[in-house]
Amino acid sequence: MHTHRIAVIPGDGVGQEILPEAKRVLAALQAKHGFVLEYTDYDWGSDYYLAHGRMAPEGFLDELRRSEAILLGAVGHPKVPDHITLNGLLLPIRRTFDQYANIRPAKLYKGVASPLALRKHEEIDLVVVRENTEGEYAQIGGFLYHDQPEEVAVQTSVFTRRGVERVVRVAFELARKRNGKRKVTSVTKSNAQGYSLVLWDKAFAAVATEFPDIATESLLVDAAAMNFIRRPESFDVVVASNLFGDILSDISAMIVGSMGLAPSANLDPTRRNPSMFEPVHGSAPDIAFQGIVNPLATFLCVEQMLDHLGHPEAAADIERSIASVVSGTNIRTPDLGGTSKTSQVTDAVIAEL
Numbered sequence: 001m002h003t004h005r006i007a008v009i010p011g012d013g014v015g016q017e018i019l020p021e022a023k024r025v026l027a028a029l030q031a032k033h034g035f036v037l038e039y040t041d042y043d044w045g046s047d048y049y050l051a052h053g054r055m056a057p058e059g060f061l062d063e064l065r066r067s068e069a070i071l072l073g074a075v076g077h078p079k080v081p082d083h084i085t086l087n088g089l090l091l092p093i094r095r096t097f098d099q100y101a102n103i104r105p106a107k108l109y110k111g112v113a114s115p116l117a118l119r120k121h122e123e124i125d126l127v128v129v130r131e132n133t134e135g136e137y138a139q140i141g142g143f144l145y146h147d148q149p150e151e152v153a154v155q156t157s158v159f160t161r162r163g164v165e166r167v168v169r170v171a172f173e174l175a176r177k178r179n180g181k182r183k184v185t186s187v188t189k190s191n192a193q194g195y196s197l198v199l200w201d202k203a204f205a206a207v208a209t210e211f212p213d214i215a216t217e218s219l220l221v222d223a224a225a226m227n228f229i230r231r232p233e234s235f236d237v238v239v240a241s242n243l244f245g246d247i248l249s250d251i252s253a254m255i256v257g258s259m260g261l262a263p264s265a266n267l268d269p270t271r272r273n274p275s276m277f278e279p280v281h282g283s284a285p286d287i288a289f290q291g292i293v294n295p296l297a298t299f300l301c302v303e304q305m306l307d308h309l310g311h312p313e314a315a316a317d318i319e320r321s322i323a324s325v326v327s328g329t330n331i332r333t334p335d336l337g338g339t340s341k342t343s344q345v346t347d348a349v350i351a352e353l
């Protein structure tokens with residue numbers, strides 16, 4: 001029997017609602033597929049911050065290092081500034097554990113309406129691979145004349161040849177493994193950012209030569225944003241910098257029906273460190289604690305996690321169950337036009353399993 005140590009951080013808002021649902025689904029999967037998850041639950045996040053003045057206790061990264069994977073809900077609280085929630089918990093985890101590839105799939109399931117008119121479900125099935133440790137989120141910079149009227153801020157993007165090559169390689173490997181359209185699209189703005197993103201273009205071209213069986217395309221980010229709406233069916237794997245990948249994956253989440261269907265895996269593909277699985281959405285304070293948050297994004301994270309942990313059959317099983325609930329029943333939360341509660345969606349997915 002495989003046993004995996006999983007760190008569970010529900011975090012804030014709807015994060016506290018969706019992780020118990022994910023555990024219910026995982027219990028069904030463990031019983032059916034014969035693996036064991038050992039959870040350690042952490043109450044870190046904004047409530048912890050309001051009580052202790054920090055998002056997580058000192059040494060929290062050493063604590064997390066002992067787990068094989070991290071399952072995270074969301075962070076973000078109306079009473080805590082967003083740069084504190086992000087820099088106090090999420091970004092240190094991604095960086096310390098070198099989770100350099102952020103994998104964000106977007107697939108239009110049968111039975112879900114895309115806001116793009118007349119899209120059939122076969123048409124949208126893409127994945128954004130976002131560089132996750134450097135680029136525009138490197139957090140290099142500072143203030144001059146801080147809090148004075150003449151205040152100046154400098155924020156520097158950092159692109160390394162190693163950093164770009166390794167995430168581009170993840171994108172090509174994914175294009176091979178997915179067996180979809182077998183294409184990788186690189187997104188930059190190298191016409192305007194003539195140093196960092198020219199380096200990106202060079203690294204992309206170099207890695208592409210290792211994958212002659214995969215088609216390539218290069219787009220500027222504004223054209224990419226337009227084409228995510230205009231011709232989403234033309235994309236397979238899309239690789240982009242930290243900022244561009246962040247923005248494009250919100251577009252891809254919406255065109256497949258809802259933020260409530262968008263999962264994300266923060267991977268250290270070398271497996272030296274735990275990888276982290278979290279929905280793309282935030283803590284959704286506008287709907288938190290009403291029992292109506294869509295848990296499917298988190299269940300799709302469970303799929304990604306089980307795939308990463310070496311249980312592809314269980315991963316395929318949860319995706320099949322989700323697809324079958326959205327196409328074969330009218331059980332869905334309000335974000336997908338339904339009236340079901342979160343727990344009813346979970347019950348339907350478990351019944352399908």
Ligand code: NAI
Nearest residue numbers: 074075076077082259260281282283284286287293294335
């Ligand atoms: P959000 O993703 O929390 O919500 C955006 C909109 O989508 C809201 O109307 C919300 O109700 C809806 N929505 C999101 N997930 C849903 C789900 N599973 N089911 C149904 N509806 C859903 O983004 P927002 O409102 O900009 O941010 C709220 C807080 O979350 C902020 O503090 C922000 O910093 C934080 N945040 C945290 C992230 C993380 O933990 N990775 C990511 C994005 C935002």
Ligand code: MG
Nearest residue numbers: 246247250280
């Ligand atoms: Mg985002």
